[in-house]
Amino acid sequence: MVESFLGAALLAVVLVDIFLTVLYARIGTSLFSSHVAHLVWRAVRTMSPLAGRYRVAVLSACGPVVLVVMLLVWAFGLTLGTALIIHPALGTGVTTGNGTTPRDFVAALYAGGSSMTIVGASDFTPRTGSFRLFYLFTSFVGLAVLSLTLTFLAQVYTALQRRNTLGLQIDHAANATGDAAEFLARLGPQGKFDGGYSILSTIAESMTAVKETHHFYPALVYFRFRNPAYAVSHFTLMALDTVSLIESALDEESFGWLPRSAAIAQLQRSSLAMMTILTSTFVPAPIARGRSVSDQQTRDRWSGRYHRAIARLQQAGIQTVSDTRVGAERYVTLRLEWDPLARQLAQFMAYSMEEIDPAGELGARQSVKGCDRDNFEEGG
16 A cells, blocks of 8 residues: 555656646756766766866766756656556556466566566556456657656757857857857947847847747757857856946947847847856755845956957947947956856856856956056956
């Protein structure tokens, strides 16, 4: 009796988890599959250095492995639950067609799996009305779960393709430099942002869609690729850095309409929302967003990055702010709102900040060194 009760409880837990993961599809609502996925990622990330030069390849395989493990856990949970229910009834309610019915638990697992069409046909047959109904129920459940998981896998990879397309779109628009200043300079050459605004609108719409797909399919976060351009931390950082430069570096009289536009608001809010939800859900002890801006070393680093961006925008013929000191302060304030989140998310996905933000890391350090040589105060 106790064994059957445990089996029914296990079946209910697994089915609820499948419902929350596949049908309800909201981040952070599953019972156990999200924890299983997180444990797999932590194990792969921890053991990956042992692979040496194949470390990146091992990490890149983790996303598919997470999905396979989730499906195996669901299948095993359903099989184990049915086995716990069938085991006490072996030889009575469930028998074999020929000979003596085996009553060991392995036989119960086999009978339970075959009843859900997971293992396949067997000679175990229900003999009572209650077990005939149970077999009918489990066959419906097995077929439903199989079709749902196949659809789930197809949708996950469709969403992954859209996410990768967005990352590649931003990377190509920035000439594969990973520099938001380069991206902005190419959006408005000679100060003409008409065509660039259309691109920003398209990217903002795609960013909103990708943010929502991570709500539907949280396992997407574990798909890590060799090219950092596909990383969520990279293309959200690029988007937020672009918005920060638009709000702090462009001349108000010439381009004051741009930071007030709907496309910029959508790009900023959707990028920040995606970075925030992923960090708060997956990263242990996330860094608080409102980190103090009194850290002078950090302020100097981002001031150096800002002046480097100003030089690139001016080179592209874009009118910039006249008071770069005020602009730098504005940029640093905006940057420190989201930069800690980008760092936390990059670290969680085993990326270095040099990979995720080459312009902000390497470029800022170069700017600081150059400004030291030129005795340029804002550069740090």
